[in-house]
Amino acid sequence: MNWEDFRHWGRRAADWAADYHAGLRQRPVRAQVAPGAVLAALPDTPPESAEAMQAIFDDFEQTIMPGMTHWQHPRFFAYFPANAAPVSVLAEYFVSAIAAQCMLWQTSPAATELETRVCDWMRQAVGLPDGFTGVIQDSASSATLCAVLTMRERALAWQGNKAGLAGQPRLRVYCSAEVHTSIDRAIWIAGIGEDNLIRIPTQGSNRAMDAEALRTAIATDRAAGHLPAGIIACTGGTSAGASDDIAAVMDVAEAEGLYTHVDAAWAGSAMICPEFRALWAGVERADSVVLNPHKWLGAQFDCTTHFLRDPEDLVRTLAIQPEYLKTHGADGIVNYSEWSVPLGRRFRALKLWFLIRAHGLKGLREMIRNHVTWAQALAARLDKTDGFAVVTTPMLSLFTFRHAPEGVQDLDAHNQDLVNRINEDGRIYLTQTRIDGALVIRFQAGAFTATSEDVATAYDVITELAAP
Numbered sequence: 001m002n003w004e005d006f007r008h009w010g011r012r013a014a015d016w017a018a019d020y021h022a023g024l025r026q027r028p029v030r031a032q033v034a035p036g037a038v039l040a041a042l043p044d045t046p047p048e049s050a051e052a053m054q055a056i057f058d059d060f061e062q063t064i065m066p067g068m069t070h071w072q073h074p075r076f077f078a079y080f081p082a083n084a085a086p087v088s089v090l091a092e093y094f095v096s097a098i099a100a101q102c103m104l105w106q107t108s109p110a111a112t113e114l115e116t117r118v119c120d121w122m123r124q125a126v127g128l129p130d131g132f133t134g135v136i137q138d139s140a141s142s143a144t145l146c147a148v149l150t151m152r153e154r155a156l157a158w159q160g161n162k163a164g165l166a167g168q169p170r171l172r173v174y175c176s177a178e179v180h181t182s183i184d185r186a187i188w189i190a191g192i193g194e195d196n197l198i199r200i201p202t203q204g205s206n207r208a209m210d211a212e213a214l215r216t217a218i219a220t221d222r223a224a225g226h227l228p229a230g231i232i233a234c235t236g237g238t239s240a241g242a243s244d245d246i247a248a249v250m251d252v253a254e255a256e257g258l259y260t261h262v263d264a265a266w267a268g269s270a271m272i273c274p275e276f277r278a279l280w281a282g283v284e285r286a287d288s289v290v291l292n293p294h295k296w297l298g299a300q301f302d303c304t305t306h307f308l309r310d311p312e313d314l315v316r317t318l319a320i321q322p323e324y325l326k327t328h329g330a331d332g333i334v335n336y337s338e339w340s341v342p343l344g345r346r347f348r349a350l351k352l353w354f355l356i357r358a359h360g361l362k363g364l365r366e367m368i369r370n371h372v373t374w375a376q377a378l379a380a381r382l383d384k385t386d387g388f389a390v391v392t393t394p395m396l397s398l399f400t401f402r403h404a405p406e407g408v409q410d411l412d413a414h415n416q417d418l419v420n421r422i423n424e425d426g427r428i429y430l431t432q433t434r435i436d437g438a439l440v441i442r443f444q445a446g447a448f449t450a451t452s453e454d455v456a457t458a459y460d461v462i463t464e465l466a467a468p
């Protein structure tokens with residue numbers, strides 16, 4: 001294909017995308033293919049000769065599409081959303097067409113300067129004070145890794161990268177048991193080791209870290225000669241939306257001189273609505289905060305905003321040329337590749353800019369408020385339905401429930417079976433989790449195009465399939 005052919009196929013792709021989205025409600029949300037079916041339909045060996053674009057396109061529709069789960073489906077109630085507003089898809093199309101590698105300011109000044117601007121727009125949008133500076137990372141996992149590396153280097157007086165961890169005291173990092181697995185992985189990759197990630201017990205309906213237990217754990221570690229490095233708090237944990245009391249965590253961190261990272265990967269998008277900000281009160285005192293506009297907000301994956309109170313700590317940890325630090329900021333040039341683990345950088349700021357402008361904060365707030373209202377209504381309705389009980393009440397738009405009809409012995413197996421049957425039915429898609437050991441059904445409303453009728457359909461499907 002050359003760029004002249006591209007004109008034709010690009011138009012067809014745009015039509016295909018619009019048709020795909022117009023017909024999404026008619027498709028099962030979760031792919032209904034058997035394991036291995038797509039693989040078996042693909043030739044074992046690569047083609048030697050060029051194939052016609054029409055043949056490739058036909059196979060894409062016939063072989064690939066049936067094996068896709070539709071994350072943009074309005075009745076996607078599983079995991080967390082990965083919303084891609086049409087305007088952000090369009091921005092990604094331009095980014096693909098330009099295909100610039102935006103690692104340094106001079107490799108595309110507009111990409112760097114737009115990133116600076118939209119990160120600051122996002123900072124204002126979620127109500128973080130102007131002492132924070134933002135950068136776009138590929139994912140929350142990467143941002144958390146950056147934060148863990150920074151807390152490691154800071155605790156080791158910047159010697160870890162140079163001398164390694166051998167011979168150093170054991171570094172300790174603290175979090176609750178509700179944090180995302182990306183925290184564990186960051187700890188592994190940073191060489192700190194899982195045994196040194198200390199899980200603080202949680203308490204209360206928000207399933208928040210017990211600040212007193214946190215203080216005790218730090219004191220015990222210091223007495224044992226270990227080196228506390230930082231605390232990772234979460235706002236909106238993945239399982240049931242657990243949210244730490246950030247202010248209480250910050251009191252401990254400040255008293256102990258520890259670096260703090262707040263993981264608000266999902267819930268952070270909701271902070272564009274001032275009424276939800278109580279959920280992360282105290283966040284303005286954190287060193288590092290991550291939230292994903294690629295989840296609820298609608299900036300096509302991948303687009304993570306990472307806010308830092310002192311980016312110098314991060315750059316000192318990750319910049320490969322320490323002398324660069326001396327000019328950092330002074331000449332007005334920022335090289336964002338020194339703020340993240342990969343050197344190469346996609347132009348991710350463009351879709352965020354398109355999204356915020358095309359919908360306005362008002363439009364995005366309305367979407368989030370609707371989802372929260374509808375999820376609360378569904379939770380209340382299920383709770384009043386015979387045989388159903390809400391297990392964790394809505395944290396924003398996320399709650400868990402259980403079907404516990406009389407006479408069922410193994411409720412875990414019964415609920416897993418119900419989840420499986422719901423997903424095989426295809427009208428909606430949701431997942432399970434465990435709360436205090438018990439298997440529960442997890443529901444979140446967050447699809448960009450969801451309506452209150454879609455959430456009502458969820459009620460109908462759940463109760464219909466649960467009926468004996």
Ligand SMILES: *Cc1c(COP(=O)(O)O)cnc(C)c1O
Binds near residue numbers: 140141142
């Ligand atoms: C989704 C999620 C993550 C991981 O996000 P990625 O961007 O996929 O790395 C981390 N923490 C929480 C709380 C999440 O919900």
